[in-house]
Amino acid sequence: MKADVVVIGGSAAGIVAAVTGKASYPDKDFILIREEDKVVVPCGIPYIFGSLKSTEKDLISDNILTNAGIALKVGRVVAIDQKNKICKMEDGTEIEFDKLVLATGSMPKVPGWLKGANLENVFTIPKSKEYLDKMLEKLEGCNKIVTIGGGFIGVEVSDELNKKGKEITIVEILPHVLGIAFDEEIASIAEEKLKDRGINIISGVGVKEILGDEKVEGVILENGEKLEADAVILSMGYMPNTGLAKQSGIEVNEKGFIKVDEYMRTANPDIFAVGDCAEKRDFITRKVSTVMLASTACAEARTAGMNLYKLSTVKIFSGTIAIFSTAIGETGFGAAGLTEKMAKREGFDIVTGTFEGVDKHPGTLPDAHKQIVKLIVARESGVIIGGEVVGGPSAGEITNLIGLAIQNKMTVNDILTAQIGTHPLLTAPPTAYPLIKAAEVVARKMNPV
Amino acid sequence: MKADVVVIGGSAAGIVAAVTGKASYPDKDFILIREEDKVVVPCGIPYIFGSLKSTEKDLISDNILTNAGIALKVGRVVAIDQKNKICKMEDGTEIEFDKLVLATGSMPKVPGWLKGANLENVFTIPKSKEYLDKMLEKLEGCNKIVTIGGGFIGVEVSDELNKKGKEITIVEILPHVLGIAFDEEIASIAEEKLKDRGINIISGVGVKEILGDEKVEGVILENGEKLEADAVILSMGYMPNTGLAKQSGIEVNEKGFIKVDEYMRTANPDIFAVGDCAEKRDFITRKVSTVMLASTACAEARTAGMNLYKLSTVKIFSGTIAIFSTAIGETGFGAAGLTEKMAKREGFDIVTGTFEGVDKHPGTLPDAHKQIVKLIVARESGVIIGGEVVGGPSAGEITNLIGLAIQNKMTVNDILTAQIGTHPLLTAPPTAYPLIKAAEVVARKMNPV
Numbered sequence: 001m002k003a004d005v006v007v008i009g010g011s012a013a014g015i016v017a018a019v020t021g022k023a024s025y026p027d028k029d030f031i032l033i034r035e036e037d038k039v040v041v042p043c044g045i046p047y048i049f050g051s052l053k054s055t056e057k058d059l060i061s062d063n064i065l066t067n068a069g070i071a072l073k074v075g076r077v078v079a080i081d082q083k084n085k086i087c088k089m090e091d092g093t094e095i096e097f098d099k100l101v102l103a104t105g106s107m108p109k110v111p112g113w114l115k116g117a118n119l120e121n122v123f124t125i126p127k128s129k130e131y132l133d134k135m136l137e138k139l140e141g142c143n144k145i146v147t148i149g150g151g152f153i154g155v156e157v158s159d160e161l162n163k164k165g166k167e168i169t170i171v172e173i174l175p176h177v178l179g180i181a182f183d184e185e186i187a188s189i190a191e192e193k194l195k196d197r198g199i200n201i202i203s204g205v206g207v208k209e210i211l212g213d214e215k216v217e218g219v220i221l222e223n224g225e226k227l228e229a230d231a232v233i234l235s236m237g238y239m240p241n242t243g244l245a246k247q248s249g250i251e252v253n254e255k256g257f258i259k260v261d262e263y264m265r266t267a268n269p270d271i272f273a274v275g276d277c278a279e280k281r282d283f284i285t286r287k288v289s290t291v292m293l294a295s296t297a298c299a300e301a302r303t304a305g306m307n308l309y310k311l312s313t314v315k316i317f318s319g320t321i322a323i324f325s326t327a328i329g330e331t332g333f334g335a336a337g338l339t340e341k342m343a344k345r346e347g348f349d350i351v352t353g354t355f356e357g358v359d360k361h362p363g364t365l366p367d368a369h370k371q372i373v374k375l376i377v378a379r380e381s382g383v384i385i386g387g388e389v390v391g392g393p394s395a396g397e398i399t400n401l402i403g404l405a406i407q408n409k410m411t412v413n414d415i416l417t418a419q420i421g422t423h424p425l426l427t428a429p430p431t432a433y434p435l436i437k438a439a440e441v442v443a444r445k446m447n448p449v
Numbered sequence: 450m451k452a453d454v455v456v457i458g459g460s461a462a463g464i465v466a467a468v469t470g471k472a473s474y475p476d477k478d479f480i481l482i483r484e485e486d487k488v489v490v491p492c493g494i495p496y497i498f499g500s501l502k503s504t505e506k507d508l509i510s511d512n513i514l515t516n517a518g519i520a521l522k523v524g525r526v527v528a529i530d531q532k533n534k535i536c537k538m539e540d541g542t543e544i545e546f547d548k549l550v551l552a553t554g555s556m557p558k559v560p561g562w563l564k565g566a567n568l569e570n571v572f573t574i575p576k577s578k579e580y581l582d583k584m585l586e587k588l589e590g591c592n593k594i595v596t597i598g599g600g601f602i603g604v605e606v607s608d609e610l611n612k613k614g615k616e617i618t619i620v621e622i623l624p625h626v627l628g629i630a631f632d633e634e635i636a637s638i639a640e641e642k643l644k645d646r647g648i649n650i651i652s653g654v655g656v657k658e659i660l661g662d663e664k665v666e667g668v669i670l671e672n673g674e675k676l677e678a679d680a681v682i683l684s685m686g687y688m689p690n691t692g693l694a695k696q697s698g699i700e701v702n703e704k705g706f707i708k709v710d711e712y713m714r715t716a717n718p719d720i721f722a723v724g725d726c727a728e729k730r731d732f733i734t735r736k737v738s739t740v741m742l743a744s745t746a747c748a749e750a751r752t753a754g755m756n757l758y759k760l761s762t763v764k765i766f767s768g769t770i771a772i773f774s775t776a777i778g779e780t781g782f783g784a785a786g787l788t789e790k791m792a793k794r795e796g797f798d799i800v801t802g803t804f805e806g807v808d809k810h811p812g813t814l815p816d817a818h819k820q821i822v823k824l825i826v827a828r829e830s831g832v833i834i835g836g837e838v839v840g841g842p843s844a845g846e847i848t849n850l851i852g853l854a855i856q857n858k859m860t861v862n863d864i865l866t867a868q869i870g871t872h873p874l875l876t877a878p879p880t881a882y883p884l885i886k887a888a889e890v891v892a893r894k895m896n897p898v
Contacts, residue, residue: 012880023893041811044873057813064880283868295871298879303866314862323870332875362490364506396875397846401853403870408857413763417752419732421772421852422744424493426781426845430747431461431509444472 002096003031005308006087008077008244009103010034011042011127013275013297015060017101018070020305028309031071031095033087038129043294045125046153048132050160055129055136080248082268099270099308102245102258103301106238106276106292114234116210121231125153142231143167146219148207150177152326154235155194159328162199169200169227171219176203181324183339185354186374186388193328202227238292240277253279255290262316264304272308274300283319283406284338284385285346291322323403325389325396331369332395336403337386340376349379353441359392361422361429373398373434375415377442382411387438394427401435412446415439451545452480454757455536457526457693458552459483460491460576462724462746464509466550467519469754477758480520480544482536487578492743494574495602497581499609504578504585529697531717548719548757551694551707552750555687555725555741563683565659570680574602591680592616595668597656599626601775603684604643608777611648618649618676620668625652630773632788634803635823635837642777651676687741689726702728704739711765713753721757723749732768732855733787733834734795740771772852774838774845780818783848786835786855789825798828802890808841810871810878822847822883824864826891831860836887843876850884861895864888 005028007018018032040048044058052058065072076090080100087095108124110117121142123135139145143166147158150172158168170177176187177194191201202221210232211218219227240257250266250273251259257280258266258273265272273279275297280289303317325334343350352374359371369392376386387402389395405415416439422430454477456467463481471479489497493507501507514521525539529549536544557573559566570591572584588594592615596607599621607617619626625636626643640650651670659681660667668676689706699715699722700708706729707715707722714721722728724746729738752766774783792799802824809817818841825835836851838844854864865888871879 012878016880020889023889041873041878043871043879044811044814047814047873051814052811058811060880293870293879295869295879295882298882299866299868302885306865312862314860315866317866321868323868325870325872325875327872327874334870334872334875336870362493362501362507365493365496365500393842393875394846396870396872397843397850400869400876401846401849403868404850404853404857407863407867408853408859410857411763413761414856416755417748417764417766418856419748419770419772419852420744420849421742421774421783421785421845422492423774423776423783423845424490424496425776426774426783426842427849429461429490430492430742430744431465431513433744433747436751440469440472 001093003071004028004097005030005099005101006095006097007032007101007103008087009105009275010036010039011103011105011275012294013105013301014101014103015064016298016301017103017274017305019064019068020302021101021308022068022070024306025309029071031073032065033073033075033077035074035076036129037074040127040129040132042127045127045132046156046160048136049139049157050163055132077244080244080250082249082271085270100272101304102271102273102277103275104241104244104277107241108234109237109239110234111236114207114210116212116216117234119210119212119216120214121216122210122234123231124234125157139231144229145231145233146171146227146229147233147235148219149235149237150201150203151180151235151237152178152324154233155190155328156326157233157235158199159194159197162197169202171205171207171221172201172203173206174203177201181335181339182333182388183341183374186333186390189390190328190333193331197329238276242277245273245277253288255288262318263307263311264300264317272304274304280320283321286319289320291320293322293324295323296320321403321406323399325399330392332391332393334389334395334399335387336399337384337406338376339386339388343376343385348385350385351377351379351442351445353438353445355434355437355441357428357432357434357437359394359428361424365424367392371428371434373438375438375442377412379446382413382446383409384412384415398435412439412442416443450542452520453477454479454548454550455544455546456481456550456552457536458554458724459485459488460552460554460724461743462554462750463550463552464513465747465750466552466723466754468513468517469751470550470757471517471519473755474758478520480522481514482522482524482526482538484523484525485578486523489576489578489581491576494576494581495605495609497585498588498606499612504581526693529693529699531698531720534719549721550753551720551722551726552724553690553693553726556690557683558686558688559683560685563656563659565661565665566683568659568661568665569663570665571659571683572680573683574606588680593678594680594682595620595676595678596682596684597668598684598686599650599652600629600684600686601627601773603682604639604777605775606682606684607648608643608646611646618651620654620656620670621650621652622655623652626650630784630788631782631837632790632823635782635839638839639777639782642780646778687725691726694722694726702737704737711767712756712760713749713766721753723753729769732770735768738769740769742771742773744772745769770852770855772848774848779841781840781842781844783838783844784836785848785852786833787825788835788837792825792834797834799834800826800828800891800894802887802894804883804886804890806877806881806883806886808843808877810873814873816841820877820883822887824887824891826861828895831862831895832858833861833864847884861888861891865892
């Protein structure tokens with residue numbers, strides 16, 4: 001078998017690399033190889049535990065590939081022969097390629113030191129329909145659930161299970177859940193919302209052991225406290241799935257990600273890597289980063305797809321801007337770039353400004369939400385390097401506004417003079433648009449009168 | 450009496466000029482003079498006819514001024530003595546100023562040629578609490594209402610009155626309602642939504658006469674058709690309120706707006722003008738513009754406030770980007786910059802791209818809305834010069850993303866490589882984010898393979 005371009009991996013990054021590549025080079029043959037029979041929408045996974053009720057409602061249709069004229073093969077690639085440009089599959093098939101895109105994704109971290117992590121009813125959240133279907137079925141019979149790890153996945157899964165009436169406790173080793181993505185004062189708001197919804201949160205303490213004979217019976221914390229549980233969800237982060245790359249002589253960095261340049265090429269110019277498996281460099285700190293996001297993965301995949309056969313200096317991936325958002329109940333949360341804490345730790349001299357307003361105007365309108373914007377700004381240049389948002393359903397797109405500002409290296413003055421369209425039902429008022437008011441707070445601190 | 454800075458006008462632009470000015474120059478005394486006893490939130494006015502039920506819920510609190518240490522005077526300025534730097538008020542008070550900001554706003558256009566325009570129960574929508582209170586009371590007894598003019602105000606007021614069970618007909622002389630802000634295919638979607646909600650639309654035909662003896666009885670269209678009506682709302686646009694400026698020798702342009710530079714100064718460097726009364730120049734066409742928006746007004750007001758005593762070349766107003774948004778029922782609509790029609794008329798060689806997706810992911814989530822993004826791009830440079838959006842509650846902020854892209858002179862390639870944060874409940878999917886997919890459509894048309 002032979003294809004001009006072979007993409008390994010069928011989740012967001014693989015799909016987007018294949019579709020963008022095929023659209024950019026329609027004369028080339030594309031084949032996408034993946035292990036899963038059906039592919040779940042990765043960011044939708046937490047919602048199968050509540051709002052969506054099943055994985056069937058969280059599937060990516062193969063029509064995206066077939067309509068674009070991309071061939072699909074289900075199976076496992078076991079080796080890449082770089083010299084002869086061949087992918088070897090478990091079933092013996094060999095596929096020759098001209099260009100190869102690795103989009104092998106990531107896998108949940110399971111801490112080897114954690115006693116009881118292999119008991120029945122201890123789950124992780126992998127991107128596998130089969131696993132998730134079984135997990136959903138088993139969770140039906142469980143009532144007391146402990147989530148270990150209060151990052152986005154842990155929080156979202158817990159909130160969804162809570163909707164189904166389960167008794168949920170999140171255990172987070174950091175002082176606050178979502179404590180990496182948000183500064184303390186914003187993370188605290190998220191925590192309050194979760195508690196209001198009936199979720200127990202134990203933060204600032206680690207887990208010592210998962211108890212049980214065959215099945216989970218409880219969790220012992222580092223402070224000796226014992227929590228009863230008939231299921232445990234481990235959401236302690238993800239690690240890049242790069243075994244195949246390593247075995248095939250493709251270089252990975254010190255964190256286990258496949259090394260790539262700004263065109264998303266590995267050291268072998270015919271082999272690209274995109275998504276969770278590919279090396280990331282922070283847009284602002286320029287350090288190697290471990291932030292894995294479907295949105296970043298898709299941006300990388302578009303870059304690879306466009307540069308497969310013809311490089312373009314105006315279509316490069318110039319570093320990861322961590323842009324997150326989530327919702328807890330009716331409240332949206334988002335962050336872009338660096339938090340205040342991160343910025344300080346990285347050595348930036350910064351000025352921050354926060355403004356609290358409302359996401360409709362007048363605030364007497366039905367369904368108005370509090371809207372908070374915090375900006376993190378480099379003092380020397382006035383350039384925006386981060387922002388955090390709390391609000392209603394528009395919080396995700398306001399976070400994207402901050403992301404776009406970071407990407408354009410906009411300064412506080414650019415924001416102060418920015419034009420923003422406003423509407424009573426859709427946005428904050430023009431007189432007190434929190435993004436601009438937060439910039440005013442920063443400006444006044446930078447140039448005290 | 451004497452104040453360092455006098456601001457005339459108490460709506461959005463006046464308030465923001467005063468508050469920004471006072472924050473920038475806290476040592477100066479500020480006084481704001483306005484005619485109204487109480488000030489309504491301008492963009493909120495349409496919503497007093499339905500959702501808010503009264504003007505009381507649509508008021509701007511004077512606390513914004515008093516908390517900022519700005520003095521307030523209610524009354525009418527009848528003359529400005531430029532030479533002696535004095536404002537003369539109707540009650541005889543004279544107020545000396547060092548700097549003056551004119552924020553005298555706009556007034557509804559009432560066509561002199563329209564017979565019957567002065568009948569009882571013919572209304573306009575001025576920014577006057579007193580007028581609106583009376584109007585609300587009178588409309589209580591009216592059932593058949595004809596709105597003449599299907600711009601944003603006409604559409605929003607009609608939709609709100611419709612919520613109260615009134616029988617509404619919008620008459621629009623252009624082929625489509627909202628036909629200036631949106632291209633035909635987007636305006637048509639808005640029209641369909643309005644019709645689905647039970648609003649009658651008659652477009653492509655003008656009004657000949659309003660019928661009635663004392664009170665309105667009907668409307669005769671140019672095609673001879675007669676509509677019964679017990680009230681008529683004229684929403685045929687606004688004109689700048691610049692009588693005072695003209696009488697005082699302050700130059701206005703050919704459209705009646707006070708001439709200003711990019712610092713918002715008139716020819717007299719001690720007199721600034723901001724908001725609906727101030728001259729506008731389009732960011733893209735560089736032509737004099739008549740677009741009046743509260744959001745633009747506030748951007749101008751911030752510029753004036755910051756530049757009152759010290760000019761800053763990085764805090765200028767570099768031209769109006771028309772950024773509009775509105776909502777019809779659950780559907781949000783927005784536009785930024787030029788429409789396709791406008792761009793062509795102005796002589797731009799353009800490429801457009803439209804993508805239709807969904808505002809949540811997977812689209813099976815409850816309350817997911819169709820999301821459409823259209824981009825208008827200059828062929829020669831790839832620079833984004835306009836965009837239109839249809840979606841859910843986030844449509845306003847997506848419109849602002851396009852606005853920010855226009856402001857930053859971002860190109861299609863910048864959008865193709867942009868990083869966008871996504872979340873199932875808050876945004877479109879990362880694999881098919883309509884803003885980026887629309888850019889892909891444009892890119893493929895620009896560089897056919």
